[in-house]
Amino acid sequence: MATRPQHRGRPKPARKGAAPELYKASKAQLIKFYREMLTIRRFEEKAGQMYGQGEIGGFCHLYIGQEAVVVGVQDCLLEGDSIITGYRDHGHMLAAGIDAGAVMAELTGRASGISSGKGGSMHMFSTENGFYGGHGIVAAQVPIGTGIAFAHRYRRQDNICVTYFGDGAANQGQVFEAFNMARLWDLPVLYVVENNRYAMGTSVLRSTGSRELWKRGDSFKIPGKQVDGMNVLAVRAAAGAAIDQVRSGKGPYLLEMQTYRFRGHSMSDPALYRSKEEVQHMKAEHDPIGQVKKLLLDNKMASEDDLKEIGREVKAEITRAAEFAIASPEPEAGELFTDVLAGAGS
Amino acid sequence: MSITITMPALSPTMTEGTLLKWLVEVGDKVEPGDILGEIETDKATIELEAADQGTVGRLLVAEGTEGIAVNTPIAILLEEGEDEVPEEEIPAAPSPQPSPAEGRGGQTPAVSEQLSAEKPKELEKAAPQIPPDVKTKLMTVREALRDAMAEEMRRDQRVFLMGEEVAEYQGAYKVSQGLLDEFGSARVIDTPITEYGFAGLGVGAAFAGLKPIVEFMTFNFAMQAVDHIINSAAKTRYMSGGQIECSVVFRGPNGAASRVAAQHSQNYASWYAHIPGLKVIAPYDAADAKGLLKAAIRDPNPVVFLENELLYGEKSEVPDLEDYVLPIGKARIMREGGDVTLIAYSIAVKVALEAAEALAGEGIEAEVINLRTLRPLDMETIKASVVKTNRAVVVEEGWPQCSVGSEVSARLMEEAFDDLDAPVERVSNADVPMPYAANLEKLALISTEDVIRAAKKVCYRS
Numbered sequence A: 001m002a003t004r005p006q007h008r009g010r011p012k013p014a015r016k017g018a019a020p021e022l023y024k025a026s027k028a029q030l031i032k033f034y035r036e037m038l039t040i041r042r043f044e045e046k047a048g049q050m051y052g053q054g055e056i057g058g059f060c061h062l063y064i065g066q067e068a069v070v071v072g073v074q075d076c077l078l079e080g081d082s083i084i085t086g087y088r089d090h091g092h093m094l095a096a097g098i099d100a101g102a103v104m105a106e107l108t109g110r111a112s113g114i115s116s117g118k119g120g121s122m123h124m125f126s127t128e129n130g131f132y133g134g135h136g137i138v139a140a141q142v143p144i145g146t147g148i149a150f151a152h153r154y155r156r157q158d159n160i161c162v163t164y165f166g167d168g169a170a171n172q173g174q175v176f177e178a179f180n181m182a183r184l185w186d187l188p189v190l191y192v193v194e195n196n197r198y199a200m201g202t203s204v205l206r207s208t209g210s211r212e213l214w215k216r217g218d219s220f221k222i223p224g225k226q227v228d229g230m231n232v233l234a235v236r237a238a239a240g241a242a243i244d245q246v247r248s249g250k251g252p253y254l255l256e257m258q259t260y261r262f263r264g265h266s267m268s269d270p271a272l273y274r275s276k277e278e279v280q281h282m283k284a285e286h287d288p289i290g291q292v293k294k295l296l297l298d299n300k301m302a303s304e305d306d307l308k309e310i311g312r313e314v315k316a317e318i319t320r321a322a323e324f325a326i327a328s329p330e331p332e333a334g335e336l337f338t339d340v341l342a343g344a345g346s
Numbered sequence B: 001m002s003i004t005i006t007m008p009a010l011s012p013t014m015t016e017g018t019l020l021k022w023l024v025e026v027g028d029k030v031e032p033g034d035i036l037g038e039i040e041t042d043k044a045t046i047e048l049e050a051a052d053q054g055t056v057g058r059l060l061v062a063e064g065t066e067g068i069a070v071n072t073p074i075a076i077l078l079e080e081g082e083d084e085v086p087e088e089e090i091p092a093a094p095s096p097q098p099s100p101a102e103g104r105g106g107q108t109p110a111v112s113e114q115l116s117a118e119k120p121k122e123l124e125k126a127a128p129q130i131p132p133d134v135k136t137k138l139m140t141v142r143e144a145l146r147d148a149m150a151e152e153m154r155r156d157q158r159v160f161l162m163g164e165e166v167a168e169y170q171g172a173y174k175v176s177q178g179l180l181d182e183f184g185s186a187r188v189i190d191t192p193i194t195e196y197g198f199a200g201l202g203v204g205a206a207f208a209g210l211k212p213i214v215e216f217m218t219f220n221f222a223m224q225a226v227d228h229i230i231n232s233a234a235k236t237r238y239m240s241g242g243q244i245e246c247s248v249v250f251r252g253p254n255g256a257a258s259r260v261a262a263q264h265s266q267n268y269a270s271w272y273a274h275i276p277g278l279k280v281i282a283p284y285d286a287a288d289a290k291g292l293l294k295a296a297i298r299d300p301n302p303v304v305f306l307e308n309e310l311l312y313g314e315k316s317e318v319p320d321l322e323d324y325v326l327p328i329g330k331a332r333i334m335r336e337g338g339d340v341t342l343i344a345y346s347i348a349v350k351v352a353l354e355a356a357e358a359l360a361g362e363g364i365e366a367e368v369i370n371l372r373t374l375r376p377l378d379m380e381t382i383k384a385s386v387v388k389t390n391r392a393v394v395v396e397e398g399w400p401q402c403s404v405g406s407e408v409s410a411r412l413m414e415e416a417f418d419d420l421d422a423p424v425e426r427v428s429n430a431d432v433p434m435p436y437a438a439n440l441e442k443l444a445l446i447s448t449e450d451v452i453r454a455a456k457k458v459c460y461r462s
Helices: A027-052 A067-074 A090-095 A100-107 A141-154 A173-184 A232-250 A276-286 A288-298 A304-327 A333-337 B109-126 B141-155 B179-183 B195-207 B221-234 B269-273 B286-298 B347-361 B379-389 B404-415 B438-444 B448-458
Strands: A082-085 A131-134 A161-166 A189-195 A224-228 A253-258 B003-006 B016-022 B035-040 B045-049 B054-059 B065-069 B073-078 B136-140 B159-163 B188-190 B211-215 B249-253 B279-281 B303-307 B315-319 B332-335 B340-344 B366-370 B373-375 B392-395 B425-427
Touching (some): A027 A067, A027 A100, A027 A232, A027 A288, A027 A304, A067 A090, A067 A232, A082 A141, A090 A100, A090 A131, A100 A304, A131 A141, A141 A161, A141 A173, A141 B195, A173 B195, A189 A232, A224 A232, A232 A288, A288 A304, B141 B159, B159 B179, B179 B188, B195 B211, B249 B286, B269 B279, B269 B303, B269 B373, B269 B404, B279 B286, B286 B303, B340 B347, B340 B379, B340 B448, B347 B392, B347 B448, B392 B404, B392 B448, B404 B425, B425 B448
Parallel strands (some): A082 A131, B159 B188, B249 B303, B340 B366, B340 B392, B392 B425
Antiparallel strands (some): B003 B073, B016 B065, B279 B373, B332 B366
């Protein structure tokens, strides 16, 4: 039996092709990306802080480092499109336009939370914004997202469902069951694997026989592409092309976003499975926000002062959200028995 | 010596069949493997092959004969050298079975016949929601389920059916027969054999506002999908603070079929009845099947609908109304009596009715309650009966521990203790995986005798 080569040390950035295809963003678009990514970053930092203060309980999985993925993909979506993801969902919700206060109030378990305080960090939804969760069971969202795409098709809508999952979920059997049906019925679903290299504490190198996650659809004739998920312009370009194809009725598409989380798996994870140098390198060289900031400054699209002003505005929004989340009352005791079944009041 | 060809058993639950046509005539020479004719079972039309070499001597049943019991002689082959069938070797002409698919693997045919003759009368007296002047129609549970789906698909475009073999094959148990023709492949959808995946896909479609009927070929295979039934379907309304609606029906046969052994013979009723956020229904007869499946499809919640393969072919009267919908959560009194209450669901109702009939012969009048819905449980009807009889036996074709019977017993102890004159008895299957051997399987399943014994015990009679 051949020995599998053990690639250790510094992970390589996304390869394939000479230079990644980059989206040509206008100044306004670039500033929008910057603001949205920064909003997620600041929100997550605040959530981490509040977790430490005991304001947020249970599990809390932060999206810091991965912001470019949702911001780039969301920019391609149209009114009526749907999105669904796993438990690392705060960023997806903010990108979908859901109010930061309602998300933060859910994290603090308040009646004004987006799930009325009954879902918490991992179980949030907003049908109004086409956001279908927020799923705590690894990979459960993949067949569900495929079913939402089925519903779009059943109703003859031009809409699509973007179904996000992680590198850990990518090994779950139900993912392949869903791939098979998506291809069989040519469903309008874009699968986005957010490969942040670690499924909790297990590196992709230690969990995955074939590491080219973008090829996971090969057996089902689902085209795939690997993307530098730390670069919002690379994400935007790849997602735009893939979504055009999905929307045109050609069936599913798979994007592997090579990304990285700067924090641990959850708040209680000391992240001993990776080196400080690796994290430091990714923060210094591949920070999605830092990259856009540099582009804006280098191309004189914005000044340091402009960006500071955006930073102040974002901080104010997050502060407001946090204050709202803390000041809001907990659900009434009577809410314990509501929303179990439709129609009966219990 | 001539060779007698008998009606073959072509499925685990087949007790009789129809001889659709003969493809040979008297005098034809046949080789092993030659097709002699076509037989229609409750599930499919299957070719009858010759197993021996010979010449067709006699065809004992005419084409189109229905209700030919398994093992009935249907033809005689002559071996080499024979040119006529000796008179003494011709078996008596077969008499058709009086009623299809009665009897559990032929265990209790006599009692079943008696019951099926009595059923219409019982319906009239014990179904208060049906006015006495309403016309009824005799149909099988299978037809009732199909009609329920077809009616709901006609009235609501959001309703669709998906599952293994539901479309082109016309249903593994013929329940979806004809639906593909009427509704097309966009609404009657064959899936790959991937329960986890298609259950999840159905839940997603329901989240997005459609009303899927997800058929499991049997609930044994739904264990692959149980995460989506519980974690995705049952809990999301709550977890979303009421935002997400999940109107989906998970249906299919549940419980023991016949001689299919441990992995294909399990009753999951108590598993699903345990889960807040689900409704759980277990119909017994055709009226239950029709009225409750229509209600389940209309319900805005996820509903687990537990059918029983052995009941699919059983006929009973269904109100011939344009829109016959039964309330979920209401039990039905199948037979009134003042001495003891027998509480059952699904196929156990049949066992309880058989026991009640026998008990009546010994002067014990049993009231038989068909639970119909297992979640929510209709404790009001159960308690009202126990107030009258002061004695209760729960009859369940399933394991005893943490069963529906356990729940009913506990609730009676909590809520009707002062009305009980004896501890509640449970009649359950043996606490073992289902064995294959016919005698052991029979021992593992509940029997009429078990129920009679338990009823006498709570009545302090021997």
